[in-house]
Amino acid sequence: MKKLITLASGAVLSSVASFPVLAQSSITLYGVLDNGLVYQSSGGGNSAVRAVPGGLFATRYGFKGSEDIGGGIHVNFQLEQAFSGQTGVATNPADAFNRLAYVGLSGGFGEVRFGLQNSPQYDVLQAAMDPSWVKSIASPMNNFNGLIIRANNGISYYTPTYAGLAAKFMVALRDSSAGTGNGIGFYNVVVQYSNGPLKAAAGYERGDEPGVGAGGSYTLAGGAAAGPGAVFSVFNAGASYGIGANRIWLAYHTENLTNTPKYMQHDVYQISDSYEFSPAAMLSVMYGYLHDRTGKGNNAQEIGLLYEYSLSKATELYTAAGFIQNRNQAAYTLAGTAYSGLALTPGTDTRGIGVGLVHKF
Structure with missing residues (x-):
């Protein structure tokens, strides 16, 4: 395996070195602002109206750039920071860029990235699972599911697309400075297919001590947290088919988290339908x-x-x-993309509605 990696790296570097230097660079500042109001209540009599950031999109800004070094090869980078549109405070003030910080190469061979980056499950697979891309209080997949969103020390490879089929691979190395040893702490693979009205994707990820061993952020439904020696694994699959202005979606999710309460071992099934009344309304x-x-x-x-x-x-x-109906000790709540839902008594129902305004630049 080491020989294979060495040969592949040498081939890429040799091909880059053989091209004349015709550097052309571009840098783009971009961002998303999403603010709104939400009302939520539960059967236990708990209710609230709140001003919230990120009901549909996480509020963030970033920089991305690309340099054409000739021969169809580009050097790419991206830096991204999340913050609250309600207060202006960074999601994690200790980090200059807490969402993305990577550099990589792209060309006819596909794309490779090195650094802090989204997992392929989060980056591309969720778009195949429901019309919201697994966002907002309206998405059961958002409220029920756990996922390793991104990881430090990431190495990823995105293949070119052949006849509508593409694959994305990622591993994240452990950080010995954090006392978690060496080696791979997280890996993820996603396969996508898109051909005419049919879109489908499936992927598997596994993280040892998520958020610690892989150095990544992670979110788990039900408010559970991983402890020492925890292993979190997820399989997702989604497909949709368009018929005129209508699109039907099917999705499946299964997850398992060790050394935590067993209610984190579950499957989720979802069916969705989206209809475009016009190019502006859905x-x-x-x-x-x-x-x-x-x-x-x-x-x-x-x-x-x-x-x-x-x-x-x-x-x-x-x-x-x-509207969520919980049974027995289930306590799933309605969470926005970038805010938590109200805590509720296990076994009680909860309902909510929110409105928001999104601006992208």
Whole structure:
């Protein structure tokens, strides 16, 4: 394996070195601002109206650039920081760029990236699972699922697309300075297919001590946290088919987290439908069912609605609503893309509705 990696690296470097230097660089400043209001209540009598950031998109800004070094080869980089659009405070003030910080190469061979980056599951697979891209209180997949969102020390490879088929691979190395040893702490593989009205993707990821061993951020439904020696594994699959202005979506998610309460071992099934009334207006309906694999009956189900209206190419208004029915000790709540839902008594239902304004630049 070491010889294979060495030969591949040498081949890329040799090909780069053989091209004349015709450097042309570009740098882009970009960002997303998403602010809104949300009302949520639960069967336990807990309710609140809150001003929230990131109901549909995480508020962030970033820089990305590319240099053409000739021969079809580009050097790329991206730096990205998340912050609250309500307060202006960085999501993690200790980090200059807490979402993305990578450099890489792209060309006819595909693309490689090195550094802090999104996992392929988060970056591309979620777009195949429901019309919201697994965002907002309307998405059962967002409220029920755990996922390793991104990782430090990442090395990824994105293949070119052949006949609509592409694959994405990523590993993240452990950081010995954090006291977690060496070697691979996280890996993820995703396969995508897109041909005409059919879009499909599937992927598997595994992280040892997520957020520690792989140095990555991670989110788990139900508020559980990983402890020492924890292993978190996820398989996702999604497909959609377009018929005129209508698109039907199917998605499946299964996850397992060791050395935590067993209710984290579950499967989620979701069916969705989206309809474009016009190029500016779309309504999505999503239904999801969570099955507790432990046999304790901690099941849950949700129905969600999302209406999006584009005021321009850069600005969007949205309304998201959701209702979750929890059973036994299940305590799943309605969470926005970048904010947590209200805590509730296990076994109680919860409902909510939010409105927001998104501007992209």
